[in-house]
Amino acid sequence: MRPKIYLFGDSITEESFGDGGWGASLAHHFSRTVDVVLRGYSGYNTRWALQVLERVFPSSENREDAPLAVTVFFGANDACLPDRCSAFQHVPVNEYKQNLHSIVSFLKKRWPTTRILLITPPPIDEDGRLRHPYIDNPSNLPERTNKAAGAYSEACVAVARESGNPVIDLWTKMQQFPDWEKAHLRDGLHLTPQGNMVVIEEVVLKLKNEGLTLESLPVDLPLINNIDPKDPLKAFQN
Numbered sequence: 001m002r003p004k005i006y007l008f009g010d011s012i013t014e015e016s017f018g019d020g021g022w023g024a025s026l027a028h029h030f031s032r033t034v035d036v037v038l039r040g041y042s043g044y045n046t047r048w049a050l051q052v053l054e055r056v057f058p059s060s061e062n063r064e065d066a067p068l069a070v071t072v073f074f075g076a077n078d079a080c081l082p083d084r085c086s087a088f089q090h091v092p093v094n095e096y097k098q099n100l101h102s103i104v105s106f107l108k109k110r111w112p113t114t115r116i117l118l119i120t121p122p123p124i125d126e127d128g129r130l131r132h133p134y135i136d137n138p139s140n141l142p143e144r145t146n147k148a149a150g151a152y153s154e155a156c157v158a159v160a161r162e163s164g165n166p167v168i169d170l171w172t173k174m175q176q177f178p179d180w181e182k183a184h185l186r187d188g189l190h191l192t193p194q195g196n197m198v199v200i201e202e203v204v205l206k207l208k209n210e211g212l213t214l215e216s217l218p219v220d221l222p223l224i225n226n227i228d229p230k231d232p233l234k235a236f237q238n
Contacts, residue, residue: 001064002035002220005207008049008056008103009073012122012190014040022191022199029204033217034068045077045091046099053106066111068212071203072103075121075152076189079144085135086143097155104163115210117203118160118167120153122195123174125181128188144189166210168202 007013007023016023017038027036039056041049078091078099091099100118107116129142137143153171160167174180174195181188184195191199207213222235 002033003217004035004037004067005030005212006037006039006057006067006070007073008039008070009119010040010044010077011042012040012076013038013071013073014042015190016040016196016199020193020196022196022203025196025200026203029200030214030217032219032221032223033214037067043077043089044074045089046074046096046103047078047091049074050099050102053103057107057110059110067114069115069117069207069210070107070111071117071119072100072107073119074100074103075156076144076149079121079124079148079152081143081145081148084139084141084143085133085137093151093155096152097159100156100159101163104159104165108163115207115212116163116165117206117210118156118165119199119203120156120167120169120171121149122170122185122189122191123180124149125185125188128181128185130188132187142188166206168199168206170199170202173202174198 005026007016007026013023015021018024023036023038030036041052075096077089078096080086080089082090104116107114124142124144124146126142126145129144130140150171153169157167157169174184177184177198184192184198186192227235
């Protein structure tokens with residue numbers, strides 16, 4: 001069996017296996033070496049994620065079932081404002097921070113050797129959120145703001161520091177690019193192909209820093225270059 005990398009998060013993770021998505025790109029990057037397993041749940045916040053951990057990551061007595069890594073990518077929904085149209089998704093930032101700690105603790109207890117990579121919520125283009133509402137918005141005000149997303153990003157970075165895990169500060173990283181609002185976000189929140197490229201480059205880099213590279217992982221079956229044209233079946237005897 002190939003080792004696994006789990007992607008756990010909200011819609012930005014759920015959509016990541018689409019065309020040009022960062023999850024699909026990660027699966028391609030680790031082709032023949034790792035199975036990238038999608039566990040993305042559109043609309044979920046960390047409060048809801050805590051309710052489903054046992055079902056998303058069932059226990060196993062087999063140590064070989066432990067994944068190589070898990071990405072934890074929540075916060076975009078927690079950061080919905082409590083007095084706007086998506087208030088039912090809002091989680092106060094202090095609770096969000098504690099929930100992230102609880103998710104990390106659960107994963108570490110289940111799989112002590114698994115690398116956990118935290119990813120902050122992305123920045124928010126408020127104009128894009130007004131132009132592309134997800135539900136009825138009678139106030140005509142954005143249900144998310146970049147300032148609020150920044151606070152949750154800071155909390156995520158703090159959890160990574162306090163728990164000793166790597167983190168991608170996507171909120172800060174993405175805003176380093178010109179015209180990031182439209183170039184990297186298609187609706188003020190979800191990622192364009194360029195936005196997905198930022199994520200995959202950062203994920204591959206962070207995993208490399210944790211010792212997970214193509215060079216460090218064996219392929220599961222003989223490569224075509226290792227098959228002798230004069231005796232093809234010989235490669236499958238070992």
